[in-house]
Amino acid sequence: APTLIPLLGDQLSPAISSMRDADPDETIILMMEVDEEATYVRHHRKKIAFLFSAMRHHAVALCQAGWRVDYVRLDDPENSGSFTGEVARAIERHAPARIVATEPGEWRVRHAMELWRDKFDVPVELREDDRFLASHAEFDAWADERKQLRMEFFYREMRRKSTLLLDETGRPEGGQWNFDKQNRKPAQHDLLMPRPLSFAPDQITSEVIALVADRFADHPGTVDGFDFAVTATDADRQQRHFLKHALPGFGDYQDAMLTDEPFLWHSILSPYINCGLLDPLELCRLAEAEYRAGRAPLNAVEGFIRQIIGWREFVRGIYWREGPDYTSRNFLDATRPLPGFYWTGQTDMHCLAQAIGETLANAYAHHIQRLMVTGNFALLIGADPAEVQRWYLEVYADAYEWVEAPNTLGMSQFGDGGLLGSKPYASSGAYIDRMSDYCGHCRYDVKQRVGPDACPFNSLYWDFLARNQRKLGSNQRLAMAYRNWDRMDEPVQRSLRGQAKAFLDALERDRYE
Numbered sequence: 001a002p003t004l005i006p007l008l009g010d011q012l013s014p015a016i017s018s019m020r021d022a023d024p025d026e027t028i029i030l031m032m033e034v035d036e037e038a039t040y041v042r043h044h045r046k047k048i049a050f051l052f053s054a055m056r057h058h059a060v061a062l063c064q065a066g067w068r069v070d071y072v073r074l075d076d077p078e079n080s081g082s083f084t085g086e087v088a089r090a091i092e093r094h095a096p097a098r099i100v101a102t103e104p105g106e107w108r109v110r111h112a113m114e115l116w117r118d119k120f121d122v123p124v125e126l127r128e129d130d131r132f133l134a135s136h137a138e139f140d141a142w143a144d145e146r147k148q149l150r151m152e153f154f155y156r157e158m159r160r161k162s163t164l165l166l167d168e169t170g171r172p173e174g175g176q177w178n179f180d181k182q183n184r185k186p187a188q189h190d191l192l193m194p195r196p197l198s199f200a201p202d203q204i205t206s207e208v209i210a211l212v213a214d215r216f217a218d219h220p221g222t223v224d225g226f227d228f229a230v231t232a233t234d235a236d237r238q239q240r241h242f243l244k245h246a247l248p249g250f251g252d253y254q255d256a257m258l259t260d261e262p263f264l265w266h267s268i269l270s271p272y273i274n275c276g277l278l279d280p281l282e283l284c285r286l287a288e289a290e291y292r293a294g295r296a297p298l299n300a301v302e303g304f305i306r307q308i309i310g311w312r313e314f315v316r317g318i319y320w321r322e323g324p325d326y327t328s329r330n331f332l333d334a335t336r337p338l339p340g341f342y343w344t345g346q347t348d349m350h351c352l353a354q355a356i357g358e359t360l361a362n363a364y365a366h367h368i369q370r371l372m373v374t375g376n377f378a379l380l381i382g383a384d385p386a387e388v389q390r391w392y393l394e395v396y397a398d399a400y401e402w403v404e405a406p407n408t409l410g411m412s413q414f415g416d417g418g419l420l421g422s423k424p425y426a427s428s429g430a431y432i433d434r435m436s437d438y439c440g441h442c443r444y445d446v447k448q449r450v451g452p453d454a455c456p457f458n459s460l461y462w463d464f465l466a467r468n469q470r471k472l473g474s475n476q477r478l479a480m481a482y483r484n485w486d487r488m489d490e491p492v493q494r495s496l497r498g499q500a501k502a503f504l505d506a507l508e509r510d511r512y513e
């Protein structure tokens, strides 16, 4: 009897652990498009189209390589709608001797898969997902030894383990582990700015787009202009394109934002890395080679590698270590619903209109838009972190809970009380003004704090600090901000809080109109 290998939509890697020792003649690979995965949150339509198309292309590639793939399409009339239901049907079809799977990227699915052992009369083996530099055990061993977890120190371990950007003596290339001080430059509009490649939909993708437009009409975002890579070959083209054209400027402009420029010097590779079309470590080695060949500066290459072997690995470690209740944490007791414009982009705050509009169009926004525009705003208004977290999980093509939840609930909303960052990423309009050209296009004045034209971020920032003083007042990294607040005359404090209250009341009213 054959081995049944259920292969999930984010397991499209040639070296996935479930298939490692499998014999193509004795194996059935089961791939399933299921309603439950597409609707447990209302994923952006481009995200679903991307994943289904990548899954269908991967199935074709596996068949060409000699594997037997049992592929269940969403519109199959027998489709039960869930992984568990589809595995049950596949057991009837194939009478397998055993099931081997790679652990999923989410507690929800992990629990469902663990129940297979009781549910089915077939032995189930769940293997660790080893597409990461640090195993669960390694991360936990590192974390157990520390009172406070800081990415920077974990990152150095990962540099040592991978040997990326070390010199012959094992010290960090350039004498420092981190060159971020050089990396905070605003960008200018430039006709020669790099642009990601655009991949025209083929027959398979066009069919999927039609399916998604039909079945998920009530989900956010559009499928118009779909141009993602959906094969490993095309994802590799985008990878090489990035390394050649954008990596050299990646460091300098990492935090920059520009009107109508959604991509800047970013790689736009996260959807491909996270679903398995690209190998993160190989990408880091290719980036290192650009530095060694003198084609990209160290600050850019170090910064880029740090995002992948530092942040990406670190957030994954936190997600699994903290357990399934992580997504319900709410350190600041924030309860406000997200404003409706998160689903339309229609607001006069130009920075938000840009970040949200681009998100709905592309299922993509770059890091600083996510953190300092949409995330910062949600934090300042006291939005419910669970709702904020669901929004990010829905709208980004790269969003899977293991990476999205620590970034959103932890780093951006401080819902975990500071496991990811040592202080909340809260800021007034001044930060956005420094790092972008948004304010020049906005109906609000970023320099004003009160009055009808004042940038809402300004009063909201002070209101956030004042509102949360009991919980945040002892945070060393906010000491200066609280000192500034405490030094303000009371009438000034009152007018700032009054301005914020009027804005928040208006947000509330909009919900009922």
Ligand code: FAD
Residues within 6 Å of the ligand: 265, 266, 267, 268, 269, 270, 271, 273, 274, 304, 307, 308, 311, 312, 313, 315, 365, 366, 367, 368, 370, 371, 375, 392, 393, 396, 398, 399, 400, 403, 404, 405, 407, 408, 411, 412
């Ligand atoms: P680049 O800027 O080119 O960076 C290169 C790569 O580094 C990315 O492809 C990604 O693999 C990795 N990376 C960078 N920053 C992070 C980070 N903080 N955590 C993990 N990996 C990182 N990233 C996701 O992959 N999925 C998510 O669901 C996700 N949600 C986020 C939510 C919030 C609130 C914030 C602030 C960040 C989130 N990130 C998420 C991290 C980051 O914003 C994206 O990885 C990045 O914008 C993807 O675009 P890119 O490929 O062009 O990245």
Ligand code: DLZ
Residues within 6 Å of the ligand: 007, 008, 009, 010, 011, 032, 033, 034, 035, 037, 038, 039, 043, 047, 048, 051, 104, 105, 106, 109, 400, 401
């Ligand atoms: C995100 C997603 C979606 C939208 N649809 C499917 C699907 O139909 N079939 C599938 O195998 N995977 C899908 N995924 C990815 C899964 O949600 C992901 O594998 C789990 O969240 C575990 O990380």
Ligand code: SF4
Residues within 6 Å of the ligand: 348, 349, 350, 351, 352, 428, 429, 430, 432, 433, 438, 439, 440, 442, 443, 444, 445, 446, 455, 456, 457
């Ligand atoms: Fe955003 Fe304020 Fe600048 Fe307008 S003025 S773009 S609301 S930061």
